[in-house]
Amino acid sequence: MLGSLPHAAQLVAAGLAASVLVALLIVPDRAAACAPELSDAGLGGITGDTPFDRDAIARAVPGCTVERQAGSSEGASVDILVIRNGPTPVALVFPDWTGGIFSVLVQSQALRRAGGPTLGMRFGGVFEAAAPPFCVPGVEDSSGRVLCPARVGGRLAYVFEGDWQGPDGMLPSPEVLSDWTLVAFLWRPTPFEDPRWVDVAGFDPGEGPALAARVRATVDDPPGLAKLVLYPIVLRASAGGKDEVLEIPDAGAFAAEYGRRLTQAFVSAVRDEPADKVHIDDNGAALAAGRVWIAPVCATEECVEHRSGVIAVTMF
Incomplete structure (x- = not known):
């Protein structure tokens, strides 16, 4: 059911901390051997057991290069790993507090998908048959975006972007969202949880x-x-x-x-x-x-x- 959730800002900030680096991901893609498949299980060979380690992630996405890069989110420093198809970024990998992977943000047409929507689709097309499990509005660094898990208990979420003049932290109406564009995929090793964990x-x-x-x-x-x-x-x-x-x-x-x-x-x-x-x-x-x-x-x-x-x- 569509609607705002308490602590939505925390969820989007944690899951979409790449906003300061999104400019890296919107250059044109180039054909190369780096084309990992994205599914609910992970990206290429990246799974919930993969550590936040450059060499381990490079082995999990053969044909790609992986490099460490410093970034920031809401004023805090954060080290990320950038997966590249030649010079073109394919995905950003964020660490969790234990040395594992917290999330992977993919905003590149270079990836392969085992079915499901593709980047550039409208919200109304992605969720045409049924309403999404829940959607979360972005604030601050992620203002102007909405995160919607693909299914309840899944590890993959869709990131939408569109025009809306409403306040931060408020989810646009279904009528407004219907025309928003799918601009990224977000994968996490753990399923998108029961809101009680946060709230x-x-x-x-x-x-x-x-x-x-x-x-x-x-x-x-x-x-x-x-x-x-x-x-x-x-x-x-x-x-x-x-x-x-x-x-x-x-x-x-x-x-x-x-x-x-x-x-x-x-x-x-x-x-x-x-x-x-x-x-x-x-x-x-x-x-x-x-x-x-x-x-x-x-x-x-x-x-x-x-x-x-x-x-x-x-x-x-």
Whole structure:
């Protein structure tokens, strides 16, 4: 259903941070061997497991060149990787806070598509058969653009641009949007999430589901999970029929204490929980009925910035 969403500015700013670099992507494309296919699974060989690493991304898009470039978004510095077809940029790759890929912005006809709309189509043609799952208006750097996931729970979104004189943060009416142009594709390793991750729990867009996925991946790896923890942390467990409540000061202590108590039942409970069954409230997100809590925590008293991670573990 079309409509404005709370924190829409955060979603678009995070997903479309390339606005200061978009001029790179609107030069004419030239035929070359660099023509990766874009789908919900990723761009070429770029998937959710691909690190934000120039060499790894270059191997994933054979025929293309990849170079690091400094940019900015809303006044903040950000390093990106530019995928090029010869001298022509094909895509911009943005990092997340863990060293992985946060998003890939594609605004080039050089790519191949496994079906679906193509750049230059009108909004009314892309969503002719049914309304989009939800659309988000751009503000500040992304003002004048609208982001619409291709489908609920998908990793691919369409970026539209058009004329409208309304205020920042307000979604144009369906009548206005119908004539807007598809100018880019946005892919993320994690599905476009339930809005509660942002609106209720307070994560940045994409941050909560990405963190949850990393917790599931490392739940049986004490040193790996320890890297995702915000210290000090409370670890609750049972020993000899008695409940223990341990305050863990650092990663080394966490890996040791967590590793001693780790069971396959605990791993399975966290790892096998469907993503859409995670409990989300204003305290954060509780994985596997509260066995692992993750949340964004203010880094300053004013809470201008935050850090997100594991804040509590219960191993009963």
